Amino acid sequence: MAPTLPVEQLDSVPVGRSATVVSVACDRATARRLMELGLLPGTRVDVVRVAPMGCPLELRVRDSALSIRRVEAARVAVQLLPEAAPVRPAVSPSVGHAAR
Template sequence: MVDVACPRGVARRLMEMGLLPGTRVRVVRVAPLGDPIELRLRGYSLSIRRREAAGVRLGDVREAAAVAAAEAIS
């Protein structure tokens, strides 16, 4: 996972649940109508709403590490 770009309260909640930059995330399944979405991360499953998932930016693990390092510097 690269970044969480949601409204502040939603972003905080997602990060408290383990969605942090650099975390490996796998989409397990999406419900038939697209809501909720089941993710696998840090050894557990997490289901989130489509509107929450829309703010989660996934990318290459190296990209996530670079973003996290840049944020730590600034």
């Protein structure tokens, strides 16, 4: 059983850190689009950078760079991974693994 990490919003994850998605609570169309792009509960997401004007964010999800606005990121709940976590694991943990 992994230690329970506090849940926070994706937009508060510092640049350069990684997190595991807990839930995607955007409006249905956006949530579906994000999930179909692989941003699912249990997926690892890296916060790569913030646009110079403070919005949107650049994320790395399943080997591709995705950009979403802060409003949407605020509705994605995540658990921050420890800083030492290796950059991009071989395969991002799936839903099943997260429940273990």
